[in-house]
Amino acid sequence: MSSVTLDHVSKQFGDAKGVEDVHIHIESGEFFTFLGPSGCGKTTTLRMIAGFYYPTRGRICFGSRDVTSLPPHKRNTGMVFQNYALFPHMTVFENIAFGLKVRKIPKVEMKERVERVMKLVRLEGYGERRIDQLSGGQQQRVALARALVIEPQILLLDEPLSNLDAKLREETRYEIKRLQMELGITTIYVTHDQAEAMSMSDRVMVMQGGEVQQVGTPHEIYHRPVNRFVASFIGETNLWEGIVAGIDGNEVRVRVAPDLVLTGYAHNVSPQVRLVPGETVVLSIRPETVQESTGADGENVVSGTVVLAEFTGACVNYVTSVGPHQLRSMSISQGRPLKQRGETISLHIPKASIYFAG
Ligand SMILES: Nc1ncnc2c1ncn2[C@@H]1O[C@H](COP(=O)(O)OP(=O)(O)OP(=O)(O)O)[C@@H](O)[C@H]1O
Numbered sequence: 237m238s239s240v241t242l243d244h245v246s247k248q249f250g251d252a253k254g255v256e257d258v259h260i261h262i263e264s265g266e267f268f269t270f271l272g273p274s275g276c277g278k279t280t281t282l283r284m285i286a287g288f289y290y291p292t293r294g295r296i297c298f299g300s301r302d303v304t305s306l307p308p309h310k311r312n313t314g315m316v317f318q319n320y321a322l323f324p325h326m327t328v329f330e331n332i333a334f335g336l337k338v339r340k341i342p343k344v345e346m347k348e349r350v351e352r353v354m355k356l357v358r359l360e361g362y363g364e365r366r367i368d369q370l371s372g373g374q375q376q377r378v379a380l381a382r383a384l385v386i387e388p389q390i391l392l393l394d395e396p397l398s399n400l401d402a403k404l405r406e407e408t409r410y411e412i413k414r415l416q417m418e419l420g421i422t423t424i425y426v427t428h429d430q431a432e433a434m435s436m437s438d439r440v441m442v443m444q445g446g447e448v449q450q451v452g453t454p455h456e457i458y459h460r461p462v463n464r465f466v467a468s469f470i471g472e473t474n475l476w477e478g479i480v481a482g483i484d485g486n487e488v489r490v491r492v493a494p495d496l497v498l499t500g501y502a503h504n505v506s507p508q509v510r511l512v513p514g515e516t517v518v519l520s521i522r523p524e525t526v527q528e529s530t531g532a533d534g535e536n537v538v539s540g541t542v543v544l545a546e547f548t549g550a551c552v553n554y555v556t557s558v559g560p561h562q563l564r565s566m567s568i569s570q571g572r573p574l575k576q577r578g579e580t581i582s583l584h585i586p587k588a589s590i591y592f593a594g
């Protein structure tokens with residue numbers, strides 16, 4: 237197992253920016269995820285770690301070893317590509333054995349290692365099948381086995397679940413996590429699915445437009461997003477603009493409408509934001525923190541008209557029109573009758589749930 241350091245790494249494709257100044261240290265044995273929308277630079281960064289692209293600037297180290305100019309086959313990384321890239325004319329066994337054949341591993345050892353890894357990914361008995369006789373999920377596991385069989389120091393997975401249906405995604409997600417924990421292998425995982433990133437990772441790097449927005453634990457990026465992009469990309473949130481009306485110790489009052497002032501805590505602020513009276517600020521309020529209020533008065537109680545009421549079984553979701561804003565709220569269903577569209581509702585926004593995001 238090995239740690240991975242990207243030391244101010246950039247990749248330029250001619251005039252086009254691939255990624256810009258990525259500076260991270262991934263711990264040995266960590267499950268680390270690159271998360272961001274399409275085209276943000278996830279695959280480019282992963283390919284530089286694998287050695288398929290060389291950085292335009294910066295250095296890449298595995299542990300203390302500088303691998304920046306090493307070709308892929310000398311890096312001892314196992315990679316699962318976005319589209320699996322399996323050999324369709326070969327059997328499952330031949331696909332998995334490929335990397336060992338290239339490395340000239342003796343036949344007996346090769347057979348042993350392929351069988352061990354087939355067991356690990358639960359593909360026992362499938363050795364003689366051709367790839368085109370497998371389901372999407374089974375193909376995905378062949379790709380994973382092919383990466384694992386070379387016993388890599390670092391496992392690189394590029395959207396390995398993107399072609400699977402919802403149920404299979406969830407199962408395979410669990411499988412990958414189980415394998416990673418069992419083998420203790422440093423794993424770098426690429427996805428644009430935030431739920432996947434949140435549930436699997438030790439830490440997540442959120443990217444946009446080739447640049448790193450934030451690196452943190454799932455808890456940090458969810459509860460302490462550094463800017464409004466991260467706040468809205470990770471989970472759902474209400475982003476309300478307002479003007480700082482006053483600061484009193486740790487309490488910050490923000491005017492979000494001519495007749496509506498909300499209070500939050502000054503410590504719930506992104507390091508990129510300065511709270512100054514008269515300045516515009518963006519409040520991030522998570523829907524699950526907003527709850528129906530029994531009274532119409534009180535601090536941070538807002539009233540409005542229901543524009544959307546949704547019952548999902550476990551949850552009740554409302555979208556409420558509050559002055560110039562819309563407020564999404566989400567609560568566990570308690571068997572109470574649902575408010576209907578057009579009805580008035582009062583909602584409480586707890587002070588502690590307001591985060592000043594930018
Ligand atoms: N070989 C290349 N030549 C030119 N531009 C490239 C090349 N590879 C990637 N790019 C550009 O670099 C940027 C980042 O691409 P990358 O493939 O890393 O995105 P991604 O985050 O993996 O997206 P997706 O989620 O769609 O896979 C994009 O703007 C892309 O067009």
Ligand SMILES: [Mg+2]
Pocket residue numbers: 278279280318394
């Ligand atoms: Mg990609």
